Amino acid sequence: MYYKDLIKMQRYPHSWCPGCGIGSVLKNTAKVLAGMNLDHTNTIAVSGIGCSGRMAGYLNMDAVHSLHGRALTSAEAIKTVRPQHNVVVLSGDGDLFSIGGNHFLHTARRDPDITVVCNNNEIYGLTAGQYSPTTPKGTYTTTSPKGCKYEPIDIHGILRTMPRYFYARSTVWHVLHMQKCIQEAIQWKGFAFVDVVSDCIEINGRHIGYKKASEMFAMYKEKYKIVRDVEVLGPHDLGVVKKE
Amino acid sequence: MKTLLGGNDAFFQGALRAGANYFAGYPISPTTEILTLAAERAEEQQDFHFLQAEDEIAAAIAVVSASLAGAKAFTATSGPGFSLMQEAISWGYRVEAPTVFFESQRVGPSTGAPTFPAQEDILQAMHGAHGTYYPLAFYPNSPAECYTLAVTAFNAAEEAMQPVIFLCDGYVSHLYEPVDLEALEIPPAVPRSRPPLGTGKRHFTGIAADEEGIPRTGNPQVQEAWVRKVKKRNEEVAKRYPLYEYKERDSDTLLISYGSTSRVVAPLQERFSHFRPIRIFPVLKEELRKACEGYEHIVVLEANDGQYAMLVEHAIGREVEKIPLLGGKISLSRIKEPLKEVLGVELEDVL
Structure with missing residues (x-):
């Protein structure tokens, strides 16, 4: 199976800005699905709302574009009714952790067998640049003109409070690593969360000192390091942590 | 064989009869029994x-x-939970998801009087959510009707491909009556x-999209065509369920009431004509117009301040008298004063 068979190419050109990390998340998710022979006969995609929430609709399978923050609840219900199918959620940081924060907490606790790929670009892109729950403290956004006052949410830390968890972190520069994380997440029996650090050059990057996406990618390469066999990921560690 | 059945219980049994196999909910009075029954059923x-x-x-x-x-x-x-559900109900209309939302009303606004009945969410059932859509709602007044109407609600949802609101109230939810389920006439469940x-390769989205699920937000014709389609389907399905009860008496007065209020005013139905809408939405316009013809007084009794009365006025094109029963006590004694005021009759004389 070729990954492009899993993408609705007839919908192109897509709705994302040039240089946006979402394309990389979508493409690499499709590559993993293709490699695992997962298609419309055995897989269902779910999204929330936002730029990242548009991803599910580009996959060439039954896709549910649910409501803002509600992708996880939607996915869990779908998995309940269609237990033989893989259910993959593709959404963003604002959707999953802010308006969807309560659902994130409780879905993770109930541990349904679903996979979540989060395009974590630390910003509300579609509404043009407000701080999200993962925006680093001090960052300029349109709603924090003097720098974001709050510490970002610690998703890795929240998941590690669960008796059983799967958390992976990668970036849109480390694409092979991202693919490995997504594949392992799909294979995990339970709630598997892949946190993909991603760029939003137009709405975020340009306002915090990056001229183009490649500069952000270079930053990811420089700043984030792949680690193996650890129980806890440091803030700039990439890898998989899980507990049976 | 007759068994003692409560309204909530009867609705749940009716849902099973209709083929329901997924329940999600959150505890709230006066519907928690249904949550509990569903949990037991799943076990x-x-x-x-x-x-x-x-x-x-x-x-x-x-x-x-x-x-x-x-x-x-x-x-x-119930009301507060129903408010929280409105966003998803709106989504349900857009993605054309057959679903049934049971809403047993209690006194509001806000937390109100949680275990006391009201009929204050009639308009919320009509247009509590955002956007253009066409509601379908039914409202029983007995456990037996909760049972039969549950099947109707699931069938109508399936046929109209939309959420159906099953209205109820705290009295009917907790009203226990002997019911012979086998003796009831039940429509076959629509698969x-x-x-x-x-x-498939479909896209179920809340965005204004074409039939393929491709977003067409810049094209008003696409959204308009969708609205026309669902409106037509809603009307067609509604026609199959023109549910109401009309008791004609030799009287110049027509009383209109529904749900638990219609049970409470039952003794008045010997003296006055009475109309009970069972399908609340779409409003039974033709049926109301016909039933209301020739009466000097049309009195709507309901446990809210004129929500259905307003819809009746709109349907029949004239003002009606309103007897609101507020605060959670729906009883004949509370009708005494307003009855005198509106019709100039003593309650004792008409019982």
Whole structure:
């Protein structure tokens, strides 16, 4: 199976800005699905709302574009009714952790067998640049003109409070690593969360000192390091942590 | 054989009869019995699914999603929970998800009087959610009717491909009456028509999209065509369920009431004509117009301040008298004063 068979190419050109990390998340998710022979006969995609929430609709399978923050609840219900199918959620940081924060907490606790790929670009892109729950403290956004006052949410830390968890972190520069994380997440029996650090050059990057996406990618390469066999990921560690 | 059945219980049994197999909900008076029954059912039957969600927002999303996934899905709530569900109900209209939302009303606004009945969410059932859509809602007044109407509600949801609101109130929910389920006339359950998720390459989105699920937000004709389509389907399905009760008496007065209020005013129905809408939405315009002809007085008695009365006035094109029963006590004694005021008659004289 070729990954492009899993993408609705007839919908192109897509709705994302040039240089946006979402394309990389979508493409690499499709590559993993293709490699695992997962298609419309055995897989269902779910999204929330936002730029990242548009991803599910580009996959060439039954896709549910649910409501803002509600992708996880939607996915869990779908998995309940269609237990033989893989259910993959593709959404963003604002959707999953802010308006969807309560659902994130409780879905993770109930541990349904679903996979979540989060395009974590630390910003509300579609509404043009407000701080999200993962925006680093001090960052300029349109709603924090003097720098974001709050510490970002610690998703890795929240998941590690669960008796059983799967958390992976990668970036849109480390694409092979991202693919490995997504594949392992799909294979995990339970709630598997892949946190993909991603760029939003137009709405975020340009306002915090990056001229183009490649500069952000270079930053990811420089700043984030792949680690193996650890129980806890440091803030700039990439890898998989899980507990049976 | 007759068994003692409460309104909530009867609705749940009726939902099962209709083929319902997914329930998601959140505890709230006066519908918690349904949540409990669903939990027990899921323990007994592997093909019945249950979720006690973290809130009504999640419950409603789960119900719409389970419907898309192929289940006959429903929930049960009361006013405050129903408010939280409105976003998902709006989504349910857009993605055309057959679902049933049981809403047993209690006194509001806000927390109000949680265990006391009201009929204050009539307009919320009509247009509590955002956007253009066409509601379908039924309202029984007995446990037996909760049972039969549950099947009707699931069938109408399936036929109209939309959420159906099953209105109830605290009295009917907790009213226990002997019911012989075998003796009731039940319509056959309409099977699921749309193939479940995981069988195609469809896109179920809340965005204004074309029939392929491709967003067409810049094209007003696409959205207009969708509105026309669902409006037509809603009207066609509604025509199959012109449900009401009309008792004609030799009187110049027509009383209109529904749900528990219609039970409370039953003794007045010997003296005055009475109209009880069972299908609340779409409003029974023709039926109301016909029933209201020739009466000097038309009096709407309801446990709110004129919500249905307003719809009656709109339907028949004239003003009606209103007797609101507020605060959670729906009783004949409370009708005494307003009856004198509106019709100039003593309650004792008409009983």
